[in-house]
Amino acid sequence: MPERVILTAVGQNRPGVLAEITAAIAKLQGNVLDISQKMMQNYFNLIMLVDISGAKADFARFKAKLEATGAKGGYAVSVQHEEVFHYMHRV
Amino acid sequence: MNPPRPLPSSLILGLVLPQNGRTGDDEDDDEDEDEDEDEDDLRARNTALLLFTPEEILETIRMVQLERLDIRAVTLGVSLMECADTDVGRLCRKARRKLRAVAAQLVPVVNAVAEQYGVPIVNRRIAVTPVALLAAACGGKDPAPVALMLDEVAQELGVDFIGGYGALVHKGATAADDCLIASLPEALGSTARVCAFVNLASTKAGINMDAVLKMGGTIKACAERTADRDGLACCKLVAFANAVEDNPFMAGAFHGVGEPECAVNVGVSGPGVVRAALRRLSPEADLGEVAELVKRMAFKITRMGELAGRAVSERLGVPFGIVDLSLAPTPTVADSVAEILELMGLERCGTHGSVAALALLVDAVKKGGAMASSYVGGLSGAFIPVSEDVGMIQAVQDGAMSLSKLEAMTSVCSVGLDMIAIPGDTPPETIAAIIADELAIGVVNNKTTGVRLIPVPGKKAGDIAEFGGLLGRAPVMALNRFRSDAFVARGGRIPAPLRSLTN
Numbered sequence: 001m002p003e004r005v006i007l008t009a010v011g012q013n014r015p016g017v018l019a020e021i022t023a024a025i026a027k028l029q030g031n032v033l034d035i036s037q038k039m040m041q042n043y044f045n046l047i048m049l050v051d052i053s054g055a056k057a058d059f060a061r062f063k064a065k066l067e068a069t070g071a072k073g074g075y076a077v078s079v080q081h082e083e084v085f086h087y088m089h090r091v
Numbered sequence: 092m093n094p095p096r097p098l099p100s101s102l103i104l105g106l107v108l109p110q111n112g113r114t115g116d117d118e119d120d121d122e123d124e125d126e127d128e129d130e131d132d133l134r135a136r137n138t139a140l141l142l143f144t145p146e147e148i149l150e151t152i153r154m155v156q157l158e159r160l161d162i163r164a165v166t167l168g169v170s171l172m173e174c175a176d177t178d179v180g181r182l183c184r185k186a187r188r189k190l191r192a193v194a195a196q197l198v199p200v201v202n203a204v205a206e207q208y209g210v211p212i213v214n215r216r217i218a219v220t221p222v223a224l225l226a227a228a229c230g231g232k233d234p235a236p237v238a239l240m241l242d243e244v245a246q247e248l249g250v251d252f253i254g255g256y257g258a259l260v261h262k263g264a265t266a267a268d269d270c271l272i273a274s275l276p277e278a279l280g281s282t283a284r285v286c287a288f289v290n291l292a293s294t295k296a297g298i299n300m301d302a303v304l305k306m307g308g309t310i311k312a313c314a315e316r317t318a319d320r321d322g323l324a325c326c327k328l329v330a331f332a333n334a335v336e337d338n339p340f341m342a343g344a345f346h347g348v349g350e351p352e353c354a355v356n357v358g359v360s361g362p363g364v365v366r367a368a369l370r371r372l373s374p375e376a377d378l379g380e381v382a383e384l385v386k387r388m389a390f391k392i393t394r395m396g397e398l399a400g401r402a403v404s405e406r407l408g409v410p411f412g413i414v415d416l417s418l419a420p421t422p423t424v425a426d427s428v429a430e431i432l433e434l435m436g437l438e439r440c441g442t443h444g445s446v447a448a449l450a451l452l453v454d455a456v457k458k459g460g461a462m463a464s465s466y467v468g469g470l471s472g473a474f475i476p477v478s479e480d481v482g483m484i485q486a487v488q489d490g491a492m493s494l495s496k497l498e499a500m501t502s503v504c505s506v507g508l509d510m511i512a513i514p515g516d517t518p519p520e521t522i523a524a525i526i527a528d529e530l531a532i533g534v535v536n537n538k539t540t541g542v543r544l545i546p547v548p549g550k551k552a553g554d555i556a557e558f559g560g561l562l563g564r565a566p567v568m569a570l571n572r573f574r575s576d577a578f579v580a581r582g583g584r585i586p587a588p589l590r591s592l593t594n
Binding site (some may be wrong): 047 | 208395
């Protein structure tokens with residue numbers, strides 16, 4: 001059963017931000033399926049679809065780890081189940 | 092106002108994003124694990140990866156993080172019918188055993204679901220069979236020990252309120268109903284988490300005015316019993332017309348006789364989300380556009396409730412009951428129904444136009460919500476509790492909102508006169524007359540109305556009553572100084588209206 005989450009990150013851009021996030025995901029064995037990123041002025045806006053069914057962490061721990069990565073790096077990370085978006089935006 | 096975040100909220104609110112999300116290129120190299128799924132939606136999700144536009148994703152994140160989208164209550168209804176006994180002590184033991192067996196996992200499961208979907212679930216509650224029915228076999232003994240038992244179980248299981256200490260007397264009261272009503276001041280005064288209701292009227296039966304007068308006195312007695320806490324016991328007691336059997340909201344929740352063994356009922360909320368959406372709407376937008384926007388937001392909010400409710404129901408192994416579409420404010424700033432009406436263009440909630448604005452709001456919430464959930468039920472209206480809504484408190488303090496206007500607003504779909512503090516020296520007959528007025532609105536309009544009045548001991552109009560927590564604080568409202576004693580003292584039953592003859 002695939003367990004897919006949507007990760008968003010917003011913050012001031014600097015070299016290495018994307019690497020930090022993907023490294024944290026890789027460390028937990030999460031699998032990045034899709035990425036969309038946009039810049040606005042000096043801020044980056046990142047949206048990722050990640051499969052965590054094979055990950056070493058369950059959803060709660062994955063979320064906590066990634067949010068902590070964001071807090072350390074100075075940007076806001078949020079992680080939510082894909083199902084939430086599916087329910088809310090698709091009839 | 093916003094929860095502490097490392098970044099300014101304007102950043103998330105003001106994002107400029109591409110029009111379309113990436114819809115996964117034709118080939119993806121991670122197809123290995125997903126391909127054996129045969130459910131339609133999963134297959135659809137495999138062909139297109141990011142199915143959502145960035146706007147949709149950010150809208151959801153914004154709703155949860157900045158606009159206080161939450162699920163107000165998950166209420167587990169539990170039938171205690173089998174626990175009826177001739178001995179009150181045995182009844183309590185059986186009920187305690189059953190509640191422990193059925194509801195032990197409620198709080199852990201609700202917490203896990205809230206965590207999984209990233210949406211706070213504010214209250215976990217239990218509703219039981221009306222206690223007057225269980226205690227009927229006890230032969231006129233005081234049922235107050237049942238309330239104590241319910242309070243202890245609620246505390247033990249970590250639920251914040253347990254409802255169902257009540258009676259249905261819309262046509263007449265049994266001996267057990269009378270015992271229960273007489274026990275209310277003691278039962279509510281000596282417990283913290285027990286909520287009570289009495290159904291005094293219905294469209295099919297009319298209004299039981301003998302019981303209405305009795306409730307006037309009971310409400311006074313409940314206030315006196317908790318005089319040191321501004322009459323707190325009255326915050327946990329509702330008088331109803333047309334009470335519903337699957338309402339997840341307190342204080343009026345109970346598990347009706349037509350309900351299954353157990354059921355999970357969900358109360359969604361979201362005045363904050365509706366308010367934020369209206370703020371972004373152009374001031375020139377006409378009321379049709381306002382209604383359309385509220386409808387769309389209500390759809391999204393309700394979907395979250397449906398998702399969470401189904402997850403809780405599945406994990407508990409208990410059937411899913413209903414989603415209640417009510418907009419329920421909290422004392423937090425920006426989570427106010429009054430502010431929504433003010434954003435529609437009223438200078439203060441309670442002024443002329445408030446009834447029309449509320450009618451528009453509630454109708455749009457129902458239309459959006461009905462589409463979003465397979466089973467809609469409960470009260471599904473708007474709550475306009477004075478003490479729990481900062482905009483409403485302000486409106487009362489500014490002199491914009493009066494009891495008469497609140498009463499008028501309840502005729503277009505709000506649920507009733509809720510959490511209204513009145514002077515402590517109000518006579519029981521006047522309280523009964525206020526209840527009778529409100530119930531008449533419910534009976535004639537074939538809808539549920541409730542009355543939760545607090546005659547705050549020792550306080551007069553203009554003073555402030557403090558209840559704390561979700562119950563908030565309320566300015567004491569002035570009443571009409573003319574008496575209605577002779578009217579309510581007549582007693583008897585006001586006959587059912589013509590519209591009850593629908594068969």
